Amino acid sequence: MLVAARARASKASIYRRWATKPRLVLAAVRQVIPDRLTIPDHGSLRDDLFDLVATMAAELRGPLGEAMRGVVGEALGAHENLEALSTGNSVAAVTAVVERAVARGEVSPQRLRRPRLEVGVAYLRHQVLMGKVDDALVAGIVDEVMLPLLLD
Numbered sequence: 716m717l718v719a720a721r722a723r724a725s726k727a728s729i730y731r732r733w734a735t736k737p738r739l740v741l742a743a744v745r746q747v748i749p750d751r752l753t754i755p756d757h758g759s760l761r762d763d764l765f766d767l768v769a770t771m772a773a774e775l776r777g778p779l780g781e782a783m784r785g786v787v788g789e790a791l792g793a794h795e796n797l798e799a800l801s802t803g804n805s806v807a808a809v810t811a812v813v814e815r816a817v818a819r820g821e822v823s824p825q826r827l828r829r830p831r832l833e834v835g836v837a838y839l840r841h842q843v844l845m846g847k848v849d850d851a852l853v854a855g856i857v858d859e860v861m862l863p864l865l866l867d
Contacts, residue, residue: 736789743782752808760816760865764857767808768835772853775843784844805836813865826865835861 755766775783809832816822835856842848 752804754808754811754815756815758819760812760819760821761857761862763812763815764809764835764861765853767812768839768856768861769850769853771805771836771839772848772850775839776848780843780848783840784846787844806833809833809836809861816865822865823867826867831864834864 752767752770755763755770757763757766774780806829810827813822813827813832817824817827838856838860839848839852842852
């Protein structure tokens with residue numbers, strides 16, 4: 716294992732700390748990406764969501780997206796629980812944006828339900844796995860997926 720050689724450690728010591736390759740890769744990725752997303756506040760739900768999703772998409776176009784594709788492939792092959800590998804930061808950031816919109820009166824509090832908050836991020840991740848992340852995708856996720864689910 717290249718990681719063990721570079722760390723001047725045995726494979727056994729690496730696998731004691733990270734039981735699977737997906738866990739090792741995610742630990743490495745988390746060292747180089749922000750632990751929390753910056754929550755935009757432009758004063759409108761659409762602008763905040765667009766900024767947030769664009770930031771996520773930009774991160775996923777690079778090494779993070781490649782790592783994610785590798786982790787998913789490895790995790791599925793190893794029957795790893797993908798949910799256990801996620802930090803939940805993306806959905807937490809969307810939730811914060813939508814809660815602000817609720818406080819401003821843009822969104823009904825009844826719309827603040829987990830599936831409505833998760834679907835945009837889930838679709839973005841799906842497109843990353845398919846290798847299809849571009850600026851048009853961001854606008855489509857916000858305008859055609861997230862806003863219709865959140866607005867009355």
